[in-house]
Amino acid sequence: MTKTNNKQIAVVGTGVIGVGWIVRFLAHGYDVVATDPAEGAEQKLREGVAHAWPYMERMGLAEGASQDRLRFEADLKEAVRDAVFVQENVPEREGLKRQVLADIDASTDRETVIASSTSGITPSTLQQDCAHPERIIVGHPFNPVYLLPLVEIVGGEHTSQEMIDKASDIYKAIAMKPLVIQKEVEGHVADRLMEALWREALHIVNDGVATTEEVDAAITYGAGLRWAQMGPFLTFHLAGGDEGMKHMLKQFGPALKLPWTKLEAPELTDELKDKVIEGTEQSAGNKPVQELEKQRNEFLVRLLDLVEEYWPEPQTILQNEQK
Template sequence: MTHTAAIIGGGVIGGGWAARFLLNGWDVHVFDPDPEAERKLGQVLANARRSLPGLTDVALPTEGRLQFCTTLQGAVEHADWIQESVPERLEIKHKTMAAIQQVCRPEAVIGSSTSGFKPSELQAGAARPEQIMVCHPFNPVYLLPLVEVVTTPQNGSERIDVVKTLLQGVGMYPLHLKKEIDAHVADRFLEAVWREALWLVKDGIATTEEIDDAIRYGFGIRWAQMGLFETYRVAGGEAGMKHFMAQFGPALKWPWTKLMDVPDFNDDLVDLIAGQSDDQSGAYTITELEQIRDNNLVAMMRALKTQDWGVGALLTKHEDHLRESGTEPQPVDHTAPVVTGNRVVPLDWTDYNGHMNEARYLQAFADATDQFMAIIGCDAAYIAAGGSYFTAETHIRHLDEVNAGQIIRIETTALGGGGKKLHLWHEMYVAEKMIATGEHFLLHVDLKTRKPSPASPAVDSALKEWVEAHGERPRPEGAGRAIVSSPPR
């Protein structure tokens, strides 16, 4: 079933929502009277298409259909989710919500991207207040998973559960705030840091660049993977949180912050901060800065995925969801090559030439080998019991380029095997174009002795079934080939 999202207001945040839904297979209807809306949203989508697929090792669903609507009714009347991202003025939001509720389905979700207003304020005077809640994201919405879901008792637990499920289905993390407050939670932290930063610049303690360096090279990375309280708990050492609080609690009485006292936001302060920011970042265009930001976010979150920690664990969970929802059981055809890989090429798999580097070809083929091993029964349980295959020899041919964002498919043929041996042939494709081949010879090993040993009867029988069936096929062109240097002249 294809879901439909209606995006009301297609600016930076609305465009980010559109990209998040669209690239996760939703149809998206956009309503924005700005004559430049389509162009602006197109730029956001270009960034999202370039970076979002690189977060996962599973291909995203087929992109949904994007439609720009000339009327609000056309955008929302069939929508399952309606995301309001109009300017932060309560009267505008009330007018927009009222217009939406006149023509939308009663069961549709109406989320507001507001960073400051409480849901009770948005619901005031609404025809169906139970439909409306705060769903406050963070820029860029298509990459950052956090959504502050702020509700009132009007919304009801069943509707809130639906909202959480839909957000999780597009790879987001719904943080449900059951008690409302102005600016929610995350922006209140940001506001506190912002106020202190203004004083540090005004008093000449640090420049804008020095303050940013303090965050990005220090606690910002810690917060990204562990948050505030868990970070402090670890800082307490073996004695834990109590020790940390006993040691650093008295500092709360010291004059370390001007949090409750804000400097005059006058022209002198604005010019000072703007000038320092120009010195810091003026060498780059906004588009270049956005791409640098996206590259860094993808690399950072993929790195956390290898540790299955924080946002990395969330990515792994989303990959499992994509696998479960995007694949259906297929009948086994032993006469055809078996598909052992179907994934996107992420940004961090490319090199200085702009295409996938040599090591990643090997990784992709190694993953395909692992998948074939699992197909014949040499899976995680079998390996845990003490048996596995070790690669003894590999030969890769690089036939064409493959770039970040492209989906690669690997088809595998069993050239030979039985007893201790396994001989595989992999072909890598982008659509129907062959990009590379990999030939791999492996030996079955007893993990206790670390020496070659025969595979179990079940694994051996399953392998021989594939070898026999694939043996009826023509031998692949290039199989058994070695590198031959040109003769000297």
Template sequence: MSPTPPPSVRRVACIGAGVIGGGWVAHFLARGYDVTAWDPAPDAEDKLRRLVTAAWPALEQLGLAEGASPSRLTMAPTLDEAVADAEFVQESAPEKLELKRDLLAQLDAATPPGVVIASSTSGYPMTDMQTAAATPGRLVVGHPFNPPYLIPLVEVAGGERTDRTAVEWAAEFYEAAGKSVITMDRELPGFIANRLQEALWREALHMVANGEATVEDIDTSITEGPGLRWAFMGPMLTFALAGGEGGMAHMLDHFGPSLKSPWTRLEAPELDRALRDAVVDGCDRAADGRTYAQLVAERDQGVIDVLRATGRLDGPAR
């Protein structure tokens, strides 16, 4: 799709230099890329360089690529100049659908043929954003998490008119750029992580509104509870361990009926055989051959390491 193989990309254009766009700039600089940025705000360059300066100490702790330097940032005076020699484009404009449509169409017209253009949208499907572009096949979603220079995850998805090769190219590029990538097989409004965050957020608001829990209660329930495990073992594998040696199969067969209990304001899906088998098989793949005892040991050590790293347990992490 792109004239440059993903591992060989050296110049990236970042369009939009706010919190998310600036975070992308910092990340790409730390990975040793030459970055050209553009933002229409008159004070954009000053704000962007301050953001990069503020992020750099954290990036140094994470480890800089060879040749990484803030001096490899160039601020272009126009959008066309910003993408003129780009080998990849990351768009991070405000979350307004019409703005995204128009901007992606402009980027498509100005960017060299074949170069993949990714949007940092946090919720819009690419199908809705690519309608005005002349060559929509190279437009993908590359949804990061704030700050992009610190949080590894990026979710990659195409739209109805996106070429699959563009999705695959983008996923390979992000991996080469040091990101942890989920390549989605289909479009889903809000993608995966935001939908999970949103479910938790809505239930939290219900509890506060109904006087069922305070803000402090809710935050403590996560930071001192499941959040400790989620840092290294997601909710699905965590629940599988709750099934003991029987794993997720036992968990679902034993606790499945509780899905009908009114524990949340979200309606539970029907736990039919197909859903049960999909979840059990997925957990088996995630375990990747590790035994129940091995998974328990990993979980326990992980919680201890997180507690020590966050100053809640004395002694050095292993």
């Protein structure tokens, strides 16, 4: 199998995450072939791309970038056949993902990198049915993919370092910040951290300590502002004063023994569901989701410029790349 276009990407699955990948690749001058068996998928995809495109124009398009470089192909094998890189985004069901990845593996050149956007399944599990498992990696992004730069790269038991390196290079070419995870674990890194916060937030609402709006405010006007520039470790490093983390651990380390947090998720009762749903809808007011998404995107475009100004290259990512 001979590739004639070294900038042809295939995206399998065109839901919210798939559309985000497509927009990002198109905006950086790539040709994209998309496939999805759902009825009306192509029309919905093109509407999604058009909706996100103005934000990419504001961020800056690569030379030759165009929505016209998107092609929809109903047949999976035909869609991935000539791709140098395949990004899979089918629903988060292990059996389905394994079957789709095996089909992609059987239909592409052995030099093609095959990445899954899975948020929780390990690559060693995903590559079990593939004839060439060394090509299978996790490439887990964050919504909206076309704006947020982090992508977690995770290799499985049989993944080759060459494929991890190739994936990292491709993601960097579309202005992403690849974080190579050194050890595979369910949920990877970022989602495990967010899940822990989500569990605690549910407990706080369930126990009547605070409403959903108040929990959101606690993050929005507190930790969230700091986390946009620094993660938890550097944030606590500054909390230690002149001695940094050394003093912080000495001063506040004993508090870790106190039962402030609950690691187990609360039972998702009807009462808790009602509290979460009603509280969230009240916070949203009468604004539809699309309007809230627009506000979020406008905020992220401006915030990303500030983040890049103050923290152009997160040190942890650089250190992982040098290993």
